Amino acid sequence: MNERAALPLLLVALGGNALLRAGEEGTLAQQFANLAAPVRQLARMARDYRLLITHGNGPQVGNLLLQQESCGEVPRLPLEILVAQTQGQIGYMIESSLDAAFMAEGIADPPPLVSLLSYVVVDAADPAFAHPSKPIGPFYPERPAANFPLIETPRGWRRVVASPEPRTIVEKREIRLLTAQGFIVICCGGGGIPVVREARGFQGIDAVIDKDLASARLAEEVGVELFLIATDVPGAALDFAGPRQRFLRKISAAEARSHLRAGQFAPGSMAPKVEACLRFLAGGGRRALICAVADLEAAVAGDAGTEIVRDES
Amino acid sequence: MNERAALPLLLVALGGNALLRAGEEGTLAQQFANLAAPVRQLARMARDYRLLITHGNGPQVGNLLLQQESCGEVPRLPLEILVAQTQGQIGYMIESSLDAAFMAEGIADPPPLVSLLSYVVVDAADPAFAHPSKPIGPFYPERPAANFPLIETPRGWRRVVASPEPRTIVEKREIRLLTAQGFIVICCGGGGIPVVREARGFQGIDAVIDKDLASARLAEEVGVELFLIATDVPGAALDFAGPRQRFLRKISAAEARSHLRAGQFAPGSMAPKVEACLRFLAGGGRRALICAVADLEAAVAGDAGTEIVRDES
Numbered sequence: 115m116n117e118r119a120a121l122p123l124l125l126v127a128l129g130g131n132a133l134l135r136a137g138e139e140g141t142l143a144q145q146f147a148n149l150a151a152p153v154r155q156l157a158r159m160a161r162d163y164r165l166l167i168t169h170g171n172g173p174q175v176g177n178l179l180l181q182q183e184s185c186g187e188v189p190r191l192p193l194e195i196l197v198a199q200t201q202g203q204i205g206y207m208i209e210s211s212l213d214a215a216f217m218a219e220g221i222a223d224p225p226p227l228v229s230l231l232s233y234v235v236v237d238a239a240d241p242a243f244a245h246p247s248k249p250i251g252p253f254y255p256e257r258p259a260a261n262f263p264l265i266e267t268p269r270g271w272r273r274v275v276a277s278p279e280p281r282t283i284v285e286k287r288e289i290r291l292l293t294a295q296g297f298i299v300i301c302c303g304g305g306g307i308p309v310v311r312e313a314r315g316f317q318g319i320d321a322v323i324d325k326d327l328a329s330a331r332l333a334e335e336v337g338v339e340l341f342l343i344a345t346d347v348p349g350a351a352l353d354f355a356g357p358r359q360r361f362l363r364k365i366s367a368a369e370a371r372s373h374l375r376a377g378q379f380a381p382g383s384m385a386p387k388v389e390a391c392l393r394f395l396a397g398g399g400r401r402a403l404i405c406a407v408a409d410l411e412a413a414v415a416g417d418a419g420t421e422i423v424r425d426e427s
Numbered sequence: 428m429n430e431r432a433a434l435p436l437l438l439v440a441l442g443g444n445a446l447l448r449a450g451e452e453g454t455l456a457q458q459f460a461n462l463a464a465p466v467r468q469l470a471r472m473a474r475d476y477r478l479l480i481t482h483g484n485g486p487q488v489g490n491l492l493l494q495q496e497s498c499g500e501v502p503r504l505p506l507e508i509l510v511a512q513t514q515g516q517i518g519y520m521i522e523s524s525l526d527a528a529f530m531a532e533g534i535a536d537p538p539p540l541v542s543l544l545s546y547v548v549v550d551a552a553d554p555a556f557a558h559p560s561k562p563i564g565p566f567y568p569e570r571p572a573a574n575f576p577l578i579e580t581p582r583g584w585r586r587v588v589a590s591p592e593p594r595t596i597v598e599k600r601e602i603r604l605l606t607a608q609g610f611i612v613i614c615c616g617g618g619g620i621p622v623v624r625e626a627r628g629f630q631g632i633d634a635v636i637d638k639d640l641a642s643a644r645l646a647e648e649v650g651v652e653l654f655l656i657a658t659d660v661p662g663a664a665l666d667f668a669g670p671r672q673r674f675l676r677k678i679s680a681a682e683a684r685s686h687l688r689a690g691q692f693a694p695g696s697m698a699p700k701v702e703a704c705l706r707f708l709a710g711g712g713r714r715a716l717i718c719a720v721a722d723l724e725a726a727v728a729g730d731a732g733t734e735i736v737r738d739e740s
Contacts, residue, residue, distance in 0.1 A: 184500065185494040198516045206620055231519045318523075
């Protein structure tokens, strides 16, 4: 393990689509099959990097919400508990897929691997609580009659919940100790279980933290060198889905900031990813990448995705 | 942390009733309130012991099953995924309660604390798959019309699922590394996520592993010195719930084995707890205790619960 301690620390934030792609029914077999390709790449990348893996949970937490609401027999649980449940589900799926990928790649002595539950402190006074913005759960072709806030997206209507700023990851000390020893750590699933500070502890709160912003916070608190966001498009684009769409290959933080301000990146989608990359670089990170789930290795090699580089200082 | 490495390693297996007591509706507030007392004790015990904490999930996994079955909108997930979800939920609840308890006890520099997802290998040919025996979920006063197996208990009818033998805890190497460094580790929730070995990996399987037997396996694989099962009665009793009920204070493994064979302990309830203690002692463990959730400290001090001691060899 001592040899591993010298490897650079790479954080990979897997989008929810690494498990469940738009338009799919979302059976467990589909989700495991979708995971196989990115996880095979992660297994190979573990030779050259210490790995910290985070993941989204939008579709999964939305499904749990729907199941709760259609069942009158048992007490409902608040959103932070559903986030915790998705950390259990998805963390297990990634961990067991990675174990299988190590075997498939013939890596006989893989690094120690753990999936940690993680909770993340937010501010009860965060203005996000007054303006729910994070889409979760299924797409509805028509606006449903519902007692929760909705937004219209290009793929249909979707439920939105509050998405406050991640302030600190409660388990940062533990994650630092583990990554320093070369453990592969899966954590901060679904952006982390959202809590607010109270007198002598923490109190869960109804929200879903953006997993890319939580990952940037984690990266800064743990000392990550490479930051990679894997999603369902090849990278950040100008004029996305428009007639003059063009994907960006390598841009400076200043350029990225300027495109972000100009509204080039969709709120709740590419915008928080670019924002997360910018925060990571501002916090001292070396390289920030946004790529497709299929292109993890290529992106790190500089052959795919969008790379945002630090401004010369 | 080096000082902690010399402390004895104590495994505490918390029964589902540490969160949800029979007859309660099971709101989240109730579950957190129930946890407060045992977790305060654990926080204090962490001064003298390295801690490994496991927990049950019977009521919680049963609730998830009910919610799934009443919702036709999203694909159903198999039982092992629901177990993983309960690891997320309950692991978070114990971890955050323990963080709060450290603050309440004025312990400024608590040991590092992690909740790990854990999956546990079972044998696909285990005869338990033909004879479901593990009760999960709510009690029904009348036998419900249901397409799943049921048993009648003193408190009503209850769903049963297969409960195969735990063969090995996949994360044992990681748990060993962490407990050796003095980390408090919460793991093996609900007996662990059940999987069987397949060609190049693992496959989840429909079952709920007994959490006490999984804890005994974990204890042996990790090298636990003290083994404590916390439940909803003060200890193991002869003639339980009968007119001549008497709780056992300190018995030898030979006595425990003889009472077990004589059918003194209820299957799926006290019997696997006594069996788990016997396996722990047979595997080299020092002391095995069964006590009420409220009596953790007293039991370790020798003032409460049932202690089973190794036979003289």
